[in-house]
Amino acid sequence: MPEKVVHASRKRTRERHAWVFAREVQRTEGDPGPGDTVLVYDKGKFIGCGMYNPNSLIRVRLYSTKKEELGLDLLKKRLEQAWQYRQAQLPGETDFRLVYGESDRLPGLVVDKYDRHFVVQTYAVAMEQRLDLICQALAQTFDVESVFEKNDSRLREVEGLVRREGALYGEPGRRVVISENGAGFYVDIVNGQKTGYYFDQRITRRRVRELVCNRRFLDVFCYTGGFAINAALGRAATVVAVDSSAAACSIAAANAELNKVEDRCQFVGAEAFGYLRQLARNGEKFDMVCLDPPAFIKSRRGRERGLEGYRTINSLAMKILPKGGLLVSCSCSHYLFWQDMFDMLAAAAQDAGRSFMVLDRSTQGPDHPFLFNTPESEYLRCFILRVI
Numbered sequence: 001m002p003e004k005v006v007h008a009s010r011k012r013t014r015e016r017h018a019w020v021f022a023r024e025v026q027r028t029e030g031d032p033g034p035g036d037t038v039l040v041y042d043k044g045k046f047i048g049c050g051m052y053n054p055n056s057l058i059r060v061r062l063y064s065t066k067k068e069e070l071g072l073d074l075l076k077k078r079l080e081q082a083w084q085y086r087q088a089q090l091p092g093e094t095d096f097r098l099v100y101g102e103s104d105r106l107p108g109l110v111v112d113k114y115d116r117h118f119v120v121q122t123y124a125v126a127m128e129q130r131l132d133l134i135c136q137a138l139a140q141t142f143d144v145e146s147v148f149e150k151n152d153s154r155l156r157e158v159e160g161l162v163r164r165e166g167a168l169y170g171e172p173g174r175r176v177v178i179s180e181n182g183a184g185f186y187v188d189i190v191n192g193q194k195t196g197y198y199f200d201q202r203i204t205r206r207r208v209r210e211l212v213c214n215r216r217f218l219d220v221f222c223y224t225g226g227f228a229i230n231a232a233l234g235r236a237a238t239v240v241a242v243d244s245s246a247a248a249c250s251i252a253a254a255n256a257e258l259n260k261v262e263d264r265c266q267f268v269g270a271e272a273f274g275y276l277r278q279l280a281r282n283g284e285k286f287d288m289v290c291l292d293p294p295a296f297i298k299s300r301r302g303r304e305r306g307l308e309g310y311r312t313i314n315s316l317a318m319k320i321l322p323k324g325g326l327l328v329s330c331s332c333s334h335y336l337f338w339q340d341m342f343d344m345l346a347a348a349a350q351d352a353g354r355s356f357m358v359l360d361r362s363t364q365g366p367d368h369p370f371l372f373n374t375p376e377s378e379y380l381r382c383f384i385l386r387v388i
Contacts, residue, residue: 225251
């Protein structure tokens with residue numbers, strides 16, 4: 001590989017972090033440009049190979065502790081390792097997040113596998129430049145019908161990348177059927193949110209199925225019905241699922257039919273905050289409420305406003321639970337850490353005049369592994385509370 005070098009000085013607490021920030025770079029050699037692979041040294045010690053971007057605050061994303069080029073052979077090797085890891089952690093499952101960026105030593109790359117269809121997201125210049133190689137690596141490693149680029153994330157903007165989406169290989173399925181925990185789901189690859197489906201809630205959805213028997217269940221921000229379908233399969237007495245997107249509700253209803261639970265499911269197109277307020281005014285109660293909202297906190301600057309949103313929506317949900325009722329409260333905001341979320345839920349309970357015990361907690365599934373040395377890879381946090 002070309003001898004393009006970055007010399008950095010990193011604090012001891014960040015020595016094994018997968019990123020080298022701009023402020024840590026002391027000098028470069030060989031005039032590296034956007035997307036170039038570089039050798040990184042700290043105080044003369046080689047620490048790894050990385051992808052360089054002079055226009056990003058994350059100046060280098062490390063992909064190896066060895067001197068090796070980020071080419072087709074390495075991409076195929078990483079894909080195979082990612083596949084083997086998920087086969088071991090999720091026996092019997094074939095649909096999941098195949099690549100989760102830094103956690104799979106492919107920083108700046110996300111790949112979701114939907115049967116023989118693959119959805120790709122790139123949020124680093126080097127991965128963007130290697131899209132053709134990524135498609136080749138996928139085609140040479142798996143039985144591939146299509147590869148679709150779903151690059152509409154705001155993370156691309158801070159890397160100087162434009163948003164775009166489209167087919168890279170083959171024809172993407174409009175409603176691909178996938179399996180998760182024995183349940184079937186339609187995925188709209190082209191028009192769905194993010195990559196089409198949220199694999200990250202696999203563990204919490206399974207836990208809901210275990211707890212919901214004979215309970216009246218409310219799924220707020222239901223999207224395509226992941227929690228709702230699992231609740232119905234767990235023999236909930238009734239299931240009401242709410243989302244502001246008519247398209248999402250339509251697919252959710254189709255998913256209920258696919259799993260033969262449509263007789264117990266009702267899907268409502270409504271704004272979540274207003275819907276919960278109306279339920280409270282009407283004196284309605286649900287034995288179990290699930291809140292899985294979009295990220296209310298997307299940066300440190302939006303923290304206070306986002307916290308208020310989480311506190312309000314949780315307080316509203318708490319008011320419609322009877323004694324013994326369960327609240328499943330989720331956050332996909334990285335900047336809402338575990339203690340912050342606990343404190344927010346305690347404040348929401350005080351607002352609602354209710355008392356709770358923590359029954360359980362969960363996080364993102366094993367196809368979204370997070371690294372001890374890169375805390376940014378953890379973002380999903382869920383508490384299950386019981387009214388006492």
